[in-house]
Amino acid sequence: MALRNHFLDSLEPRDIAGLRPHLSEVALQRNELLDEAGQTIVDVYLPIDCILSIVTVMRDGAQVESRTIGRESGYGLLHALGSPISYERMIVQVSGQAWRLPLERLRAAAEDSAQLTRCIVHHAQATIIQSAQSTACNSLHxxxxxxxxxxxxxxxxxxxxxxxxxxxxxxxxxxxxxxxxxxxxxxxxxxxxxxxxxxxxxxxxxxxxxxxxCECYEAIQRGTEAMLHPHRRR
Structure with missing residues (x-):
């Protein structure tokens, strides 16, 4: 049965079977704070129909959003392969459902599966594309x-x-x-x-x-498609 999150639905049967017992569906409310900069990330969040907002906060309290994450990916994926420390604030922008997965469970599963590790990297790269394009966009458009x-x-x-x-x-x-x-x-x-x-x-x-x-919308869509569906590239 589809889990309605692209990362999860793209996993090999063996990998999703190992993770599925540890997935819990949660209802997230708008403005709910899920992670703060400097804190250790405990759970990975994989949106179903909610949207997560990743923001950087300045000393004076000013905030700017670097990217948003919806059902195409998740937050905490790359942290499962490296440091679990968050360097940004994550809040819920649009309320809805998401899958919650203990970060250590994902880390352990990735250590046993090269395919799962590649999938984590591809989806993490897709969100980085958005962040990089947004940086240019904020300066130029x-x-x-x-x-x-x-x-x-x-x-x-x-x-x-x-x-x-x-x-x-x-x-x-x-x-x-x-x-x-x-x-x-x-x-x-x-x-x-x-x-x-x-x-x-x-x-x-x-x-x-x-x-x-601006051109950045198309660039983000094109880059994300190429990263998550490389076989569709011409």
Whole structure:
């Protein structure tokens, strides 16, 4: 039976059979803090229909989001192969279900399976692609372009036009003030790309949103596809 997480569903039968007894399905709530920088990661989280937000926090409390993780991957995968210490804050951006797996169980299983280790690395690399592209994007592209990119990525993960994103999360995603988020969202709404009410965004015109986004959305999608489905590359 499919577990509705790409990492888990891509594992060989032998590997998933060894991990399955240790998987527990959990309900995660929006803004729930799952890991903090400097702490030892105990559990790996593998989203089913929730979205995790990975943010870096400055000394003054300012935050910026480096990447989000949905059902295509998980948080803590690479930590199972190396240091278990978290260097970022992880919170729940969109509530929903996820699989929780003790990190040490994944580490032990990976030590016995080269195929599992390769799968962990591929999925971890897929999230790094997003982080690297986001770094360039934050420096080179406008807040409107970046917001369009995040909305498209979120829609892809939820497979829904309705995106439960708050102004607080959007400001962290973009690294701007909430007033800037309000101004950009209002402009996109006036142009018919989205409709926006408190805590909820509805994508009304995806094609126009894709045109508004920068090249980074396509680059992330293309890089992730190449990393997770190398046999589809031409």
């Amino acid at each position: 406008s807040a409107e372009q970046r917001l369009a990119r995040w909305l498209l990525l979120t829609q892809d993960r939820l497979n829904s036009d309705l995106l439960p994103l708050t102004q607080e999360h959007l400001s962290i995603m973009l690294g701007v003030q909430r007033t800037t988020v309000t101004a950009i969202a209002s402009e996109l709404q006036a142009r018919g790309l989205i409709s926006y009410v408190r805590g909820k965004i509805t994508v009304e015109d995806r094609r126009a949103l894709e045109r508004t986004s």
